[in-house]
Amino acid sequence: xxxxxxxxxxxxxxxxxxxxxxxxxxxxxxxxxxxxxxxxxxxxxxxxxxxxxxxxxxxxxxxxxxxxxxxxxxxxxxxxxxxxxxxxxxxxxxxxxxxxxxxxxxxxxxxxxxxxxxxxxxxxxxxxxxxxxxxxxxxxxxxxxxxxxxxxxxxxxxxxxxxxxxxxxxxxxxxxxxxx
Numbered sequence: 001x002x003x004x005x006x007x008x009x010x011x012x013x014x015x016x017x018x019x020x021x022x023x024x025x026x027x028x029x030x031x032x033x034x035x036x037x038x039x040x041x042x043x044x045x046x047x048x049x050x051x052x053x054x055x056x057x058x059x060x061x062x063x064x065x066x067x068x069x070x071x072x073x074x075x076x077x078x079x080x081x082x083x084x085x086x087x088x089x090x091x092x093x094x095x096x097x098x099x100x101x102x103x104x105x106x107x108x109x110x111x112x113x114x115x116x117x118x119x120x121x122x123x124x125x126x127x128x129x130x131x132x133x134x135x136x137x138x139x140x141x142x143x144x145x146x147x148x149x150x151x152x153x154x155x156x157x158x159x160x161x162x163x164x165x166x167x168x169x170x171x172x173x174x175x176x177x178x179x180x
Contacts (some may be wrong), residue, residue, distance in 0.1 A: 001034075001048045003079040003175050006060060007106050008043030008072050009161035017070050023059070028066050031059065035178050038111045039171060043175040044163070046079075053078070053124050054173070057108075073159040079175035086172055090130045093165055102165035103144055105136040108158045115156035124148045136160070 007025075011017045021038040024045065027155055028036045033047040053076045060074045077085070085104060093102050116131060127149045128139040136153070144150055144162070153160045164170075 001050055002162060003046065003048055003052070003178050004056070005077050005079065005082055005171050006043075006045040006057070007077070008064070008077045009075065009159060011043040011072055012041045015130075017072065019066075019068055019072075020065075023067075024064075025132040027063060028060070033105065037174060037178065039174055040076055040155050040167070042098045042163075042167075043161075044167065044171055046171065048178065062168075073108065073161070075108050075159065075161055077106065079172065079179065082168070082172045082175060085135055086134060086168065089165075090132075090137055091128070099142055101140050101144065103138040103140065103150075104165065104168050105138065105153055105160045105162045107136065107156065107160045110134055110158070111136075113155035115158075118148065118155045119152055122149050122152055127144065130133070138162075141157055 011019050021041060025036045025038055028045060028047060033049050036045065036047040038045050057074045057076045061072060064072045064074070089102065091102050096102065110133065111131060119129070124147070127147050128140045129149055130137045138150065140147055150162065
């Protein structure tokens, strides 16, 4: 049975759209998801389900919206897709210097060509990025908060949510634990 990693966008950030992870786990269990686990407060949920990803994300968005009273985009990847994402990172993750970081943006769908072109016009000596399918890999020489590129993600024309590389690796490890 597939193990999914759900990345919820925009919850528990800056005191807005608060959702307790215990409440989220409980809700997701009541809609039939199995082995539900959460990781940190920023909306990372792992579970098993036989349902197809597209229908599952729509159903989760609907239930979360009804229960908590605000819309929350849900971006799903399977554990297998997460392993592929990690293997294909174009940046060296083990030789980062102080202040440098790797992040991944997870997109709901393939980005628009217009959005990709727009992103390519943003020049920064402090940031690098690479778009691979429904992911955007980022290498930041300084804080993500200073990035010119990340603020332009909405121009890709699809919902996106960003996770630091440490979280990406941890989510893959939790997915392996669930599979055992």
